[in-house]
Structures are given as C-alpha cells and as structure tokens.
Amino acid sequence: MLINDLFEETYLAISANKTRSGLTILGIVIGIGSVIAMISIGQGATGTIESSIQSLGSNLITVMPGFQRSFSQLSASRGSAQTLTVEDAEAILNQVSNVLAVAPQTSQRYQIVAEGNNTNTQVIGTTASYITIRNVEIKEGSFISEQNVSSYSKVAVLGPTTRDDLFGENANPIGKTIKINNIKFNIIGITKSKGGTGFGSQDDIIYIPLTTAQKFLSGSKNISTIYIQAESSQIMSEVKTSVTNLLLARHNIASADLADFSVLSQEDILGAASSITNTMTILLAAIAGISLIVGGIGIMNMMMTTVTERTREIGLRKAIGAKRMDINLQFLTEAVMLTFIGGLLGIILGVGISYGITFFTGTATKISLFSIILAFSVSAVIGIGFGYWPAQKAAKLNPIEALRYE
Numbered sequence: 389m390l391i392n393d394l395f396e397e398t399y400l401a402i403s404a405n406k407t408r409s410g411l412t413i414l415g416i417v418i419g420i421g422s423v424i425a426m427i428s429i430g431q432g433a434t435g436t437i438e439s440s441i442q443s444l445g446s447n448l449i450t451v452m453p454g455f456q457r458s459f460s461q462l463s464a465s466r467g468s469a470q471t472l473t474v475e476d477a478e479a480i481l482n483q484v485s486n487v488l489a490v491a492p493q494t495s496q497r498y499q500i501v502a503e504g505n506n507t508n509t510q511v512i513g514t515t516a517s518y519i520t521i522r523n524v525e526i527k528e529g530s531f532i533s534e535q536n537v538s539s540y541s542k543v544a545v546l547g548p549t550t551r552d553d554l555f556g557e558n559a560n561p562i563g564k565t566i567k568i569n570n571i572k573f574n575i576i577g578i579t580k581s582k583g584g585t586g587f588g589s590q591d592d593i594i595y596i597p598l599t600t601a602q603k604f605l606s607g608s609k610n611i612s613t614i615y616i617q618a619e620s621s622q623i624m625s626e627v628k629t630s631v632t633n634l635l636l637a638r639h640n641i642a643s644a645d646l647a648d649f650s651v652l653s654q655e656d657i658l659g660a661a662s663s664i665t666n667t668m669t670i671l672l673a674a675i676a677g678i679s680l681i682v683g684g685i686g687i688m689n690m691m692m693t694t695v696t697e698r699t700r701e702i703g704l705r706k707a708i709g710a711k712r713m714d715i716n717l718q719f720l721t722e723a724v725m726l727t728f729i730g731g732l733l734g735i736i737l738g739v740g741i742s743y744g745i746t747f748f749t750g751t752a753t754k755i756s757l758f759s760i761i762l763a764f765s766v767s768a769v770i771g772i773g774f775g776y777w778p779a780q781k782a783a784k785l786n787p788i789e790a791l792r793y794e
Contacts, residue, residue, distance in 0.1 A: 394718060398718070398722050402725060409726065411686070412726055415684075415687075415730070416727050416734060417734040417737055419676070419679040419683045419730075420680065420735060420738060420764075420766070421736075423673055423677055423680065423766070424737075424738025424741075424742065424759050424760065424763050425741040425742050426672035426673050427756070428742040428754055428756070429669075429672065429751070430668055430669025430673070431669060432751065432753035434665040434666070435752060437665060438662070447619070447621050448522075448617060449616040449627060449652070449653045450614070450615055450652045451651050452652070453470060453472045453610075454648070471610070471649055472492075473610055473611060475638075476614060476635060476638060479634060486627050487618060487619070487627060489520055489521050490521075490616050491514055491517045491615045492514065492611045492614050492615075493518065493598070493612055493613040494513040494611050495512050495613065496510070496511060498511050498568050498605070499569075500566055500567070500594065502555065502566040505555070509592050509594060513597065513598040513601020515537050516536075516537065518531075518595070519532075521617045524579055524580075525580040526545075526580070527578050528560065528562055528578040529576050529577030529578060530545075531576075536597045537598055537599050537600075538599070540599050540600050540603055541600060543574050543575075543600075544568070544574070545577040545578070545594070546578050546593075546594055547590065548579065549591040550591075553592075562577065562578065569605055571604050598611070621655075624653045625653070625655070628651050632651050635647070680767075687727060687771065688777065688778060690726075691722065691723050691779070692778045692781070694719070694778070702785050715782050715785075719779035719782045719783075720772065720775050720779040723772070723779065724772060725771075726771065727767040728768070728771065730767060731763065734767070738755075738763065
C-alpha cells in the first residue's frame with residue numbers, strides 16, 4: 389500500500405463519522421492538556437521555592453539551637469532551647485576556614501507603636517554582616533553598623549511592610565522614632581522588598597543591633613540563630629562539618645547524635661524542597677495521566693466499533709489482494725492519527741491552561757520541552773497500544789466470512 393493511499397484512506401475513515409472521531413480525540417486532548425498543565429504547575433512551584441531559598445543568602449549555612457534526642461527520649465522543640473552564644477559565632481569566624489562572614493541573630497515578636505499606629509512584627513537583633521550574608525538590600529538610609537552594635541545604639545531598620553503599617557504606604561520615616569516594648573528607637577533605614585506577605589515575611593520585619601536587643605529587650609546573652617557565609621558552594625559541606633565539630637567541642641558534647649544544635653546548609657534545604665516538589669509533580673502528572681488511559685480506552689472502543697462496521701469492506705479488500713499487514717497498518721494508522729491530532733490539540737490546551745493560571749492567579753508555572761515531548765510520546769504510545777488489538781482483529785478476519793457479514 390502506498391503512503392499516499394494509506395493517509396487518504398485514514399482521512400476518509402476518520403472524517404466519515406466526525407462526531408465520534410471528535411469525541412474520541414477530545415479524550416486525548418483533555419488527557420495531554422492535563423498532564424502538561426500539571427507538570428508545569430509542579431515545575432513552577434519547584435522554581436519558586438528554589439528561588440526563595442536562594443534569596444535567603446549566598447552559600448548560606450544556618451546553625452540553630454535545639455536538642456537532638458532519640459525517639460525514646462523527650463526532646464525540646466528545635467529553636468526553643470538557648471544553647472548558642474555570641475562567643476560561638478566569634479569562634480566560627482575565627483577558627484573555621486573558608487568562612488567569609490558570620491552573623492549571630494536573636495529574634496522575637498513585639499508590639500510596635502509609632503504615630504498612633506501599632507503592629508505586631510518580628511524584631512531581629514543582629515550585626516552589620518547580616519546584610520551581606522542574607523542578601524538584604526537597603527532602599528533608603530543605611531543598615532546597622534558595627535559602631536551601632538558596640539555602642540548599644542537604639543536604632544532600627546524597617547522592612548517595607550512594617551513601614552507601610554506604621555507610617556503609611558511609601559512614606560519616608562527615616563529620622564522618626566518607633567517604640568519597641570515601650571523603648572524608643574530611631575529609624576535609620578528601609579530595606580528593599582523581597583516579596584511575600586503574612587507571618588514570616590522578610591518584608592514585615594525590624595532590624596536592630598544585636599547588643600541592644602540582648603540588653604534592652606530579651607535580657608539574655610544567648611542567640612537564636614547563627615548565619616554563616618561560605619566562600620563558595622563547592623566547600624559548603626566541608627564548612628558544615630567543621631562548624632559541627634567546633635561546636636561539639638565548645639559545648640563538650642562527645643557525639644553528634646547528642647548535639648544541642650543543628651547545622652543546615654542551603655543544599656540541605658534545596659534537596660528537601662526539591663524532593664517534595666518532584667514528588668508532588670509526579671503525583672499531579674499521574675492523576676492527570678488517568679484521563680489519558682480513559683482516552684486510550686475510548687480510541688480502542690472506537691476502533692473496535694469501526695472494525696465491526698467495516699467488516700465487509702475488510703473482506704473485499706482481502707479478496708482483491710490486500711495483505712494482512714496492509715489491513716493491520718491501515719487501522720493502526722487511524723488510531724495513531726487520532727492520538728496525533730489529540731496530542732497536538734492537547735499541547736495547545738495545556739500551554740493555554742498554564743499561561744491562564746499564571747495570568748489569572750499569579751501562580752508561577754513553567755512549561756518545559758520535556759513535558760511537551762513526554763506528552764507527545766505518550767499520545768503516540770497510546771495510539772499504538774490501544775489501536776493494536778483492533779488492528780490485529782481486522783487483519784485476522786477471514787475474507788469469505790467477512791464478505792458474508794451483514
């Protein structure tokens with residue numbers, strides 16, 4: 389059978405019953421479109437999370453207090469224990485190699501009052517190196533200096549959300565004062581927005597000198613977190629190990645399993661986040677893939693019906709010399725063509741849904757070439773897989789019995 393004849397017969401067979409062919413194609417369109425849309429949502433979420441983690445700082449390693457115990461023992465909630473000190477941070481900076489900067493931090497939420505307005509937000513006491521380690525950018529004024537830290541200065545740097553809540557949107561409050569726990573602080577700077585709203589937002593925050601926070605607010609010399617910037621991403625694992633060993637020695641702890649602190653790198657966080665989002669993407673794609681199976685069954689059902697309707701035609705073709713391979717190829721091509729058309733339309737639908745989600749909801753989506761190739765490959769496999777049995781059935785028909793069929 390010539391290729392031109394094969395495609396002509398396929399076109400005529402599909403267009404002979406447009407409604408049935410259209411409904412069969414629709415199943416594949418919905419399936420392929422759903423798979424592409426779900427994968428794009430999953431990959432978009434992965435990209436957003438990775439970007440957020442990278443924005444926390446460059447080559448960042450975080451040390452947090454908290455007891456690590458076996459499941460047979462009671463454990464304190466991580467971060468609630470007071471096991472880290474400024475001296476620990478200084479030791480890390482001075483004794484661990486390949487460390488660019490260290491920023492100790494104490495953090496607590498307070499009620500903030502200014503010009504008759506008030507808000508409850510996170511107050512971070514830290515040092516001058518924090519701005520470099522955590523990629524904080526100043527929009528107006530300046531950040532905390534080492535002189536502010538050493539002189540116990542009552543100065544504050546506001547995040548943009550806190551500024552808006554206390555002084556009005558896009559106001560310039562530099563030089564004005566706020567009250568934290570009824571203690572006056574002079575505003576010396578405003579940070580650039582990093583995005584995000586609600587609890588834990590990096591825009592809804594106030595920075596003050598670490599020494600000031602310890603003396604006037606917390607009343608404790610302990611710190612809640614130590615941020616470390618490694619020289620490069622390639623040596624983060626080495627720095628993490630060195631920091632762990634140093635703190636174990638300083639805290640007189642014999643085993644890492646009994647450590648009263650935890651050390652996390654960006655690689656750890658990225659790895660955990662990627663694992664979760666990849667699992668979510670696979671789950672979403674698998675759920676969407678169910679509709680592909682349903683669409684494939686629809687193709688098989690249509691082809692079986694077509695074989696039954698065209699039994700006499702098949703007998704006639706065989707009687708005038710058509711071989712089993714010709715009949716098999718003809719029906720298989722029809723099934724593949726249905727999925728091919730459905731695949732193309734499904735890709736268009738999936739891309740449209742992805743862009744629509746981003747446009748109307750603001751949720752980030754990412755359409756990858758891999759998802760399109762995967763969807764197209766799956767549609768081809770479905771066409772061959774679900775079209776093979778009806779094609780075989782047609783090819784095996786006895787020509788004499790087929791001619792007698794009514």
